[in-house]
Amino acid sequence: MNLKEKKVVAIGEREGVNGPSLRLLAESAGASVVFSVTQCFV
Amino acid sequence: MVDPAILNTSYVLAHAPDFVRYGSKPTREIETDPSLLTQVGEALRPWDEVVAYPPNQTFIGNLTPDDLAAIARPWLENLVTDAKPDGPFGRIVSQAALYGLMKLCDDFDLLTITDAVAEQARAELTRFEHRRDQIVGVSADELATVIEENDGFELFHQGELAGFIRSAHERDASLDAHVLFENLACKATAVLAVSDVFENSSVNPEEIDYMLNTGEEAVGDRYQRGGGSLSKAVGEVVGCVSATGSDIKAFCAAPVHALIAAAAMVASGLHKYVVVLGGGSQAKMGMKFRAHLRNGVPIMEDCLASMAFIVGPDNGDAMRIRLDLTGKHPIGAGSSAQAVYQALVADPLERAGLKMTDVDRYAVEMHNPEITEPGDSGDVPKTNYRTLAAMAVLRGEIERDEMDEFVTRRGMPGFSPTQGHIPAGVPYLGHAHESMRRGELKRAMVVAKGSLFLGRMTQLVDGVSFVVEPSQELTGSNE
Amino acid sequence: MDLDDQANVNRLAEGADAEEMVVILGQPDPNSAGLFAETVTRGDPTWAGPLAGVPLGLPVYHILEPEIREHMDADLYQEHVGLMELSAEVDEIIKWVKFYREGGGDTL
Numbered sequence: 149m150n151l152k153e154k155k156v157v158a159i160g161e162r163e164g165v166n167g168p169s170l171r172l173l174a175e176s177a178g179a180s181v182v183f184s185v186t187q188c189f190v
Numbered sequence: 191m192v193d194p195a196i197l198n199t200s201y202v203l204a205h206a207p208d209f210v211r212y213g214s215k216p217t218r219e220i221e222t223d224p225s226l227l228t229q230v231g232e233a234l235r236p237w238d239e240v241v242a243y244p245p246n247q248t249f250i251g252n253l254t255p256d257d258l259a260a261i262a263r264p265w266l267e268n269l270v271t272d273a274k275p276d277g278p279f280g281r282i283v284s285q286a287a288l289y290g291l292m293k294l295c296d297d298f299d300l301l302t303i304t305d306a307v308a309e310q311a312r313a314e315l316t317r318f319e320h321r322r323d324q325i326v327g328v329s330a331d332e333l334a335t336v337i338e339e340n341d342g343f344e345l346f347h348q349g350e351l352a353g354f355i356r357s358a359h360e361r362d363a364s365l366d367a368h369v370l371f372e373n374l375a376c377k378a379t380a381v382l383a384v385s386d387v388f389e390n391s392s393v394n395p396e397e398i399d400y401m402l403n404t405g406e407e408a409v410g411d412r413y414q415r416g417g418g419s420l421s422k423a424v425g426e427v428v429g430c431v432s433a434t435g436s437d438i439k440a441f442c443a444a445p446v447h448a449l450i451a452a453a454a455m456v457a458s459g460l461h462k463y464v465v466v467l468g469g470g471s472q473a474k475m476g477m478k479f480r481a482h483l484r485n486g487v488p489i490m491e492d493c494l495a496s497m498a499f500i501v502g503p504d505n506g507d508a509m510r511i512r513l514d515l516t517g518k519h520p521i522g523a524g525s526s527a528q529a530v531y532q533a534l535v536a537d538p539l540e541r542a543g544l545k546m547t548d549v550d551r552y553a554v555e556m557h558n559p560e561i562t563e564p565g566d567s568g569d570v571p572k573t574n575y576r577t578l579a580a581m582a583v584l585r586g587e588i589e590r591d592e593m594d595e596f597v598t599r600r601g602m603p604g605f606s607p608t609q610g611h612i613p614a615g616v617p618y619l620g621h622a623h624e625s626m627r628r629g630e631l632k633r634a635m636v637v638a639k640g641s642l643f644l645g646r647m648t649q650l651v652d653g654v655s656f657v658v659e660p661s662q663e664l665t666g667s668n669e
Numbered sequence: 670m671d672l673d674d675q676a677n678v679n680r681l682a683e684g685a686d687a688e689e690m691v692v693i694l695g696q697p698d699p700n701s702a703g704l705f706a707e708t709v710t711r712g713d714p715t716w717a718g719p720l721a722g723v724p725l726g727l728p729v730y731h732i733l734e735p736e737i738r739e740h741m742d743a744d745l746y747q748e749h750v751g752l753m754e755l756s757a758e759v760d761e762i763i764k765w766v767k768f769y770r771e772g773g774g775d776t777l
Contacts, residue, residue, distance in 0.1 A: 149691065149728070149730060149736045149737055150740060151691065151737070151740055151741075152740065153689065154689050154690070154691045155681075155686040155689045155690045155691070156690075156691055156692075156693055157678055157681060157690060157691070157692045157693070157709075157727075158692075158693050158695070159670070159674070159692060159693070159694050159695065159696075159705055159709075160694075160695035161695050161696045161697060161701070162639070162641055162651065163568065163570060163573045163574065163577075163697050164527075164573075164695045164696050164697030164698075164753055164757070165526075165527070165695030165697075165732050165749060165750055165753055166525055166526075166527075166651070166695060167643075167649070167695075168525045168649055169525060169526050169695070169749040169750075170693050170695050170732060172745055172749065173693075173732065173741045173742070173745055173746060173749060173750070174693060174741075176741050176742035176745050177740040177741045177742075178740065179691070182681060182686050182690070183677055183678070183681055185671070185674050185677075186641070186643055186649075186651075187670070187671060187674070187696075188641040188643075188644060189562065189565070189567040190442075190555065190557050190562065190567065190570055190608050190610075190613070480715065480717060481715070484715065524748075526748055526749040526752075527749075527752045527753065528748055528749070528751060528752050529748075531752070563700070565715075566700040566701045566703075566704040567701060568696075568697065568698040568700060568701050569698075573697050573698065573756070576756035576757070577697075577752050577753070577756045579755075579756065580751075580752045580753075580754075580755035580756040581752060583755055584751065584752070584755070590755065593755070593756070
């Protein structure tokens with residue numbers, strides 16, 4: 149899966165990898181992030 | 191400089207099955223689908239099961255975390271025989287008692303309860319002496335009048351109509367009945383925890399200089415929605431006549447921020463005795479009820495939880511707070527798990543020349559996994575402990591195949607209700623104190639995190655940590 | 670998945686970017702990763718939100734999957750995912766996300 153120029157929806161989690169982290173990683177692969185969130189259930 | 195220490199701890203669970211329908215999630219869902227109300231009613235546990243539920247027994251101190259770890263899951267099916275609602279540092283109270291507490295906390299006649307509930311409350315609210323004469327109820331006719339003449343909603347007890355909570359202002363959302371109910375329940379549960387914390391303490395309420403409330407409620411009106419100072423409202427009820435107070439707002443991490451602030455106040459000599467308190471979160475009652483219904487398990491978010499701590503000069507039988515070993519998550523630190531744990535755990539330990547393996551026990555987010563797993567939210571404490579173990583591997587302190595042992599030895603199963611600020615590490619403190627008294631614990635670290643992004647004002651997370659160690663005199667007996 | 674987030678994903682999946690959309694997940698355990706993967710492919714299995722009965726069929730990957738990782742900056746990846754790589758049940762997580770991505774049904 150080449151992320152270059154893909155539009156990423158990043159669904160992160162506080163206890164895992166969060167939204168801002170997923171964003172940075174996706175952008176480093178050349179994707180743009182159209183939506184990013186960090187879920188927190190507790 | 192004074193050596194600051196946690197002198198006493200207390201925890202309360204208030205059984206509140208008829209409050210579940212008014213939690214934030216149940217309220218919204220039942221409005222859309224009223225048939226859910228019957229389903230909720232059928233899935234609630236009776237008093238005996240709530241008292242005997244192993245995580246609840248652990249919360250009040252009758253079981254240690256290690257005892258709980260030895261009980262097979264599901265804990266729902268392995269209730270404790272002859273379980274008592276009173277424990278060494280906590281207790282479980284009935285819903286009637288809770289209504290009584292709310293009534294005596296009510297200075298504005300927001301809450302009406304029936305004569306019957308008031309009588310039951312007076313009988314069941316034991317070991318509590320403040321304002322008992324204010325636990326009064328009304329006749330069924332009078333209640334009917336109140337209901338007719340006011341905006342608000344009806345309250346129930348054991349399935350029957352039992353009272354009413356009214357809005358305090360027609361056009362102020364911050365004084366709506368739902369908000370006031372939430373705040374009154376928070377105040378009432380905090381009042382009991384604070385009253386209890388003096389029971390086994392040599393400190394008296396009149397000696398408290400300052401109080402810090404740590405709940406996530408918002409007390410105010412439309413012009414000052416989160417004005418706060420619930421701390422002072424609580425102090426008034428329990429007789430802390432020398433104290434004033436303020437509230438620490440930091441999402442779930444607030445109790446840990448507050449304990450550190452309290453320790454700093456004591457260490458500097460600003461105040462001698464500080465109470466840190468937190469009331470229950472009515473908003474989170476029944477939060478995961480859909481998942482529980484779907485999985486055919488009881489609705490386990492059926493208790494309001496509260497806690498209180500007395501911080502003061504070390505008296506020889508206390509838990510010292512190491513102010514040189516606190517961790518904070520700075521704004522510039524980055525939000526990766528690694529950045530967070532580096533800031534909260536590794537950095538403070540390194541400053542003191544210690545390793546992660548020099549901490550006997552870590553207390554992280556202590557949510558009961560039996561509550562969270564049906565909704566696929568996982569086992570939060572376990573995930574946190576696994577991450578800590580991974581951190582220790584990356585730091586070269588343990589091998590990869592030693593991670594399980596790290597988790598078992600330095601972690602523990604979650605046993606706290608999912609009440610936001612309550613589970614954030616601090617449920618372990620009562621146990622830590624007992625362990626230190628038995629000479630079994632030399633150093634524990636409490637690590638709390640807060641999800642600031644939930645308020646939509648920042649994407650940041652927050653976290654804060656501190657280390658506790660036994661008083662010198664207790665350490666003497668540890669050697 | 671949070672109901673507002675379901676609505677957001679639903680809206681985006683109908684918008685201009687839909688063709689090039691990829692979902693990347695960061696959940697730390699197999700059950701929640703599977704739940705989220707299922708939600709954005711077959712629809713919300715808990716029947717709670719806007720995606721209940723709405724099969725978006727989006728390409729969904731987990732951040733732990735090698736094919737997602739390979740084009741990402743290696744240092745950044747280590748910094749942001751390194752801990753979860755060690756602590757999580759990596760194979761189980763990947764198994765479940767892949768299962769739903771490849772059109773998996775009611776059971777594995």
